[in-house]
Amino acid sequence: MDLPGIVQLIHDSALSEWLRSSLKAMPIVEAIHVMTAATVFGTILVVDLRLLGWPSTQRSFSRLHGELMRWTWGAFVISVITGVLLFVVNSVTYYGNTAFRLKMLALLFAGVNMFVFERVTGRDAAAWDKGPTPSSARVAGALSLTIWVSVLFIARWIGFTKGYDFSIPDNVNLDLNFGQ
Template sequence: MDFTGLLTALKETPFAIALREGDTLFPWTESIHVLSITVVVGMISIVDLRLLGVIAHKKEIRSLMGQVLPLTWGAFVVALISGFLMFSTNPFGYVENWPFLIKIGLLAVAGANVAAFHLITSRKLHLWDEGQPTPPTAKLAGATSLGLWIAIVVFGRFIGFTL
């Protein structure tokens, strides 16, 4: 099946039809999407700011991540599912919408940034976990993440005005 066929099939799935034709299903999904995104972005920025040395400076990074990241991942899964459901209602509209395409691209970069941090930068985390200034690589990861997520929110909001 080619891309167009895939999008057509998605558009005709029972959930896509229900969301398109229901009176309130779409706004409920949107609300859940906004809630989960605000949790993801807010929680990640706490870790980002800690890596930058701004917030919670005395708090051990590993302990902070243990408190914040499970919520972040949970909310991210909800954002992904609710986002996919919204996409399914009008797939051809979304794939031609430039703020949506930029948002997805930025999400991919944010994912790569998370992977790089966990696989490489955080290997020596025990050296700067508490009471030590974070290394430049950790600051870079934090600043990159913060900038990306702010941009993701902004482009996400512009989808509603350009779709």
């Protein structure tokens, strides 16, 4: 089955139908998504600023990183679960929405940037734990900040670009000829 077929299957699922029909489910899911996204961004922001040397480089990077990342990952997991539910409820529309696709791309970039930092740039963090960060780490911090700010902006864009999509799905037959 191709991707649009899978998206349609999700759209037609019992879970999707239940979420759409409940007056309470989506506001609760959305509220949790916003809270956890704020936690993800807030904790990443503090780590990124430390990488950039703001407000100082005196605080142990490894300690800051260790303390905050558990909150980042915990919130991220809940954010992904609630985000999936937000997608499930109207998957066909989100799948066709450019802002939604850009957000997924931005999240992928954020993941790659984090992976490279953890595996390459951050491996010698002990050497600059309480001192000036090397330029590679500053670049990683600036990149991360830029990407995550983009994620938040694009995410809000989704809500304002769902407008009217007048396109006719391929599987809809309008050659009716009733009574002929």
